[in-house]
Amino acid sequence: AKSRGRGSISWFQSGMVEDLVARFDVETALEKALQSDGFRLFLQPKIIADAPGRHFEVLLRLDHPERGIIGPGSFINVAEATGLIVPIGAWVLEESCRMLAENPDLHLAVNVSVRQFLREKFVDDLASLLDHHQFDPERLTLEMTESLMIANFDLALAQLRKIRALNIRLSIDDFGTGYSALVYLKQFPLNELKIDKTFIAGVPHDSSDTSLVELIITMAHHLGISVIAEGVETREQEAWLRNQGCEGLQGFLFSPPQPASYYLKP
Numbered sequence: 001a002k003s004r005g006r007g008s009i010s011w012f013q014s015g016m017v018e019d020l021v022a023r024f025d026v027e028t029a030l031e032k033a034l035q036s037d038g039f040r041l042f043l044q045p046k047i048i049a050d051a052p053g054r055h056f057e058v059l060l061r062l063d064h065p066e067r068g069i070i071g072p073g074s075f076i077n078v079a080e081a082t083g084l085i086v087p088i089g090a091w092v093l094e095e096s097c098r099m100l101a102e103n104p105d106l107h108l109a110v111n112v113s114v115r116q117f118l119r120e121k122f123v124d125d126l127a128s129l130l131d132h133h134q135f136d137p138e139r140l141t142l143e144m145t146e147s148l149m150i151a152n153f154d155l156a157l158a159q160l161r162k163i164r165a166l167n168i169r170l171s172i173d174d175f176g177t178g179y180s181a182l183v184y185l186k187q188f189p190l191n192e193l194k195i196d197k198t199f200i201a202g203v204p205h206d207s208s209d210t211s212l213v214e215l216i217i218t219m220a221h222h223l224g225i226s227v228i229a230e231g232v233e234t235r236e237q238e239a240w241l242r243n244q245g246c247e248g249l250q251g252f253l254f255s256p257p258q259p260a261s262y263y264l265k266p
């Protein structure tokens with residue numbers, strides 16, 4: 001950029017300043033929300049075959065004083081980069097455990113950032129949550145993405161084993177979008193994997209998506225892992241996925257995420 005002269009340099013720099021200001025703005029909003037009860041939890045139903053009770057994924061929202069309800073797409077990157085994801089994630093888990101203790105038929109899947117999960121203290125925190133809120137730990141599932149787990153294989157494996165020893169369920173989120181390595185599927189003590197919605201979008205008409213989804217379901221079942229399809233939007237997708245033996249379905253076809261109070265009595 002430098003060889004292009006002063007004009008492009010100052011343009012480039014002012015772009016950086018705007019990015020910094022925007023990021024600072026988000027960071028401030030996150031800090032305020034942490035201090036003043038500004039986060040909300042939304043729930044989206046998971047339709048699970050042959051499983052009793054009500055099953056949901058917990059999805060975080062920021063309730064901004066001027067801008068209203070904001071989805072994680074606009075702030076999760078900043079939360080990760082600043083480390084604020086650690087206290088935010090702790091809040092999500094605490095609230096989720098409270099809902100589980102108050103609603104005996106409830107099952108929740110909570111998204112956990114790998115940055116949060118790889119911390120030594122994470123397992124101790126989970127153990128004290130289970131101690132404090134009494135509920136069957138099998139009613140809690142943690143969803144994590146695969147890429148950073150593989151990059152930190154030994155630590156990830158040790159953490160997963162400890163969490164599984166607490167009887168909390170483990171799920172790999174966005175399966176197929178990261179560096180899906182088959183060895184880890186065999187070694188990690190997983191209960192579930194969620195096929196990313198970008199693959200589900202191609203079902204049943206795109207032949208490569210369809211083959212991939214079939215393959216993932218077959219492979220998971222051979223390993224004793226159950227499969228959830230995310231982003232199910234049509235009856236045609238639903239019928240095809242059920243026919244493939246996919247255990248769980250989630251998507252706008254059934255319901256968008258709704259405020260927790262929509263499903264749970266206060």
Ligand code: C2E
Nearest residue numbers: 059060071072073092111112113231232233251252253257
């Ligand atoms: P994700 O875990 O893959 O969650 C699924 C996303 O797909 C959600 O977006 C959900 O609203 C959306 N979705 C659900 N059904 C459909 C559908 O039929 N079609 C389409 N196109 N989309 C659908 P959302 O709520 O904006 O969350 C985005 C991401 O933010 C999540 O992706 C997850 O990675 C992250 N996230 C959400 N809550 C938390 C949290 O508490 N902690 C952490 N670390 N990450 C979170």
Ligand code: CA
Nearest residue numbers: 057111143173
């Ligand atoms: Ca998820």
Ligand code: CA
Nearest residue numbers: 173174194230
């Ligand atoms: Ca996902």
Ligand code: CA
Nearest residue numbers: 173174196197
């Ligand atoms: Ca995702």
